[in-house]
Amino acid sequence: MTVMYNRVALIGLGLIASSMFWAMKRADVVGEVTGYARSSDTRDVAREIGLCDRVCDSAADAVAGADLIILCVPIGVMADVTREISGMLKPGAVLTDVGSVKRAVINAVEPHVPDGVHFIPGHPLAGTEQSGPRSGFAELFDNRWCLLTPNGADATEVKKLRTFWQELGSNVDEMDADHHDLVLAVTSHTPHLIAYTMVGVADDLSRVTDTEVVNFSAAGFRDFTRIAASDPTMWRDVFLNNKDATLEILGRFTEELFALQRAIRQGDGEHLHDYFTRTRAIRRGIIEAGQDTDVPNFGRNPVRK
Template sequence: MTYPRVALIGLGLIASSMFWAMRRAGMDSHVTGYARSASTRDTARRIGLCDTICDSAEAAVRDADLVVLAVPVGAMGAIAATIAPHLKPGCTVTDVGSVKASVIEAVAPHLPNGVNFVPAHPMAGTEHSGPESGFASLFDNRWCLIVPEGAPEQATAQLESYWQALGASTERMEVAHHDLVCAVVSHVPHLIAYTMVGVADDLRRVSDQEVIKFSAAGFRDFTRIAASDPTMWRDVFLTNKDAALEILGRFTEELFALQRAIRTGDGDTLFDYFTHTRSIRRGIL
């Protein structure tokens, strides 16, 4: 069963892709949208995103059966506090944040009894942001992790069906495990990509023009995600601190081991390491 009325709060890559995916799936839900900036709301109206663009979050969520919080994770708590008095009893509130423990901590205390909170995280994205960056197939063949944390079974199952209709496969996950998994597969890789661009920029003996000109040799592919939105990624690291630091520590250990192998001319260690990691990487489509 789809939701008759859906409110999208935050109209960036994820929310706009959800809207187009809902339309592609033939869902006839009435969709309201809200973003903080007037220019984003104007853009959304111009491109036909949502049935109604509201000038306040309160107006957008009124009567909604599903409310999707699709703002940077650091903004989730304040939005939840704003909309809480205006939520329809029995509705489901979900989010799409890349971090779960801190979002649950920030959002759950504001929600009134009788409102179901089912956190979720679509594992899909691009380096682009804003209302014009969304597209209907973003979630196709991607995972959407559902972190029910005590939400009623019926509300959780309905949200799973909704995400499956948008093209994703769903899997339930415990909150701390979610944050650790995402630190490994997403958060720290983004940090390393940002760092690699920083290193190239800092290296005065290689000019920016040379980096751009010769970047096909690994740099371009490897650092694509360093073009991602800085607000989103600042919030991810501020809110997934423990897991990010744990994975960063492991990464640093591996890097030091390889640094030592290079310095000492230990080709066997390098070869074995690359052989092992290549076989793992080749298993990822």
């Protein structure tokens, strides 16, 4: 395979960065991959499991001479990290990120990007409820979507980064940052907040003991707990940085929820039945688009103790 980028630097070594590393190695499209994480424990784990060809003790060392720099840190520290590395960025290098919000990342990063460096914001729509350097795997991006919000970046470099993500297994699309943030508020941010809330409510109910909530979770609740087990720091930063879109979708959500609540209170079975019938169609669309499995319960095998 042709080497697309001779030197790649991963800043932050969590689920996404470690999956990117293994996917880059699988695709065999890059030269040396360096890595940096703020926590020395994370760097030790990375060295232990062979994550990155070279783990550096500073972000500046990791990015020195890199052709592609990928920011894989929580959104809240993107500005600081970019400031820290900006003096070391090579002219002509491509700087990208994997943050779940794009307008806020652009506002945080762009002021610190030196002339001659191509900043192309990105967001792979992939993840699991696990986090940390050990949680990555090469298949994470296969058939998932990666969204780029190029924001006027050089077309040749954008095209090359698209191909890079395709080599990692992704489909790629481009859109405006604000539109991205609204779409993600619907498909990701609001669902996560709701899942966190539902799990928090269950945790609060002293009349319903822990054991009951846990044992009887198979009736629907357990799906929520998977989402609500996601990384707290990442998600705090998502909500703080996609405030407007999340609050807008939350407003629509509570409006609809109140309408259903009133239907329950008034015994309006027709309203409920119509609503529940309509939502089945979206599931079919997702399965037809290859974005989920059609086997019952996601194909979970019966779980035995």
